[in-house]
Amino acid sequence: MRVSLLYSGGKDSSLCALLLEPFFEVELVTCTFGLTEAWRTAQRAAIMLGFAHRVVTLPRDILDECVSMLLDDGFPHNAIKFVHFKAVEHLIKNGAKLVADGTRLNDRVPKLTYAELQSLEYKYGSCIIRPLMGYSKPSVMALVRRYFEIEENESDMIDKADYETEIRHVIRERYGTEKVRELFPHHTQSRVILRKR
């Protein structure tokens, strides 16, 4: 069974790739709006981990709606959640029978609600797998320490290919650096730099 795993190069989606590897034919997929080359970071990480990797360009109107939500809300939660839903839907609409993501049970990052997940599964007959939903942070971190070397830093300092990177980029381009600071809370991010065998 082939699974398309949404992949940022961060520790959570990288751990997902490892958890799926023994049971599925895993393809790592990084989404982009074509604004930056942040996807190259994810591609390098995917190659380093030993997985197939594909870049998918999402329609620009998804970004426009996301930016409009972000400016209305004044914080990024709903806007990033919206992009994530659209990314999953895009993969499914384009034929993916199994889509996976790296959301954890107690993730601060926006994740699909149970209703959204069910509606996508029922509507398109595909399955969505979230291997880390059964893991809380301490057990994720134990596995991450066992299998990876990671780099952690402030989210604007780290080279990573999550949705936030391109959304920050477009806000910076259109409204300046100060607006990015205003809209995005400080938080640390991680990326994987080595797989321990």
Next chain:
Amino acid sequence: MRVSLLYSGGKDSSLCALLLEPFFEVELVTCTFGLTEAWRTAQRAAIMLGFAHRVVTLPRDILDECVSMLLDDGFPHNAIKFVHFKAVEHLIKNGAKLVADGTRLNDRVPKLTYAELQSLEYKYGSCIIRPLMGYSKPSVMALVRRYFEIEENESDMIDKADYETEIRHVIRERYGTEKVRELFPHHTQSRVILRKR
């Protein structure tokens, strides 16, 4: 890392064992109140799958409280949930640093709430892993078909070592077969009979 997986011999807990196998030292644990030898079914399945297996006898007062809840409620949901919580807590109190169970995201079977899970993790410093929480029924079934041959039947017809088996037994002993029918809704259960390699 050693993980103690609560194990009934059914398809869900067997699939969990497989999902954990590449990453942990997995020990399958079947709980009993010492009333029946239903645990032998789980032990046979565990050996067939190729895992270490241990039988843990839970204190009888847990069963008494469970039966009392069951009679008060008139349905088994809360009573089985209570036993499951106590089983997880028992393993943790007796030194298990990692405990796993086979609950699915959309399981009808009682599962730990997020608050219960967090309180157990914080109180005792252990971790609880639920590998199937990120899988909905169709993807679980696809993996089950790939890796197992299973037998399915009505829950009172199937040889299995879940909590329900011994609770049914004690209700039958104390109140007769009619009371078992009254308290437990009809539903099908499964057990694993072969691992496909």
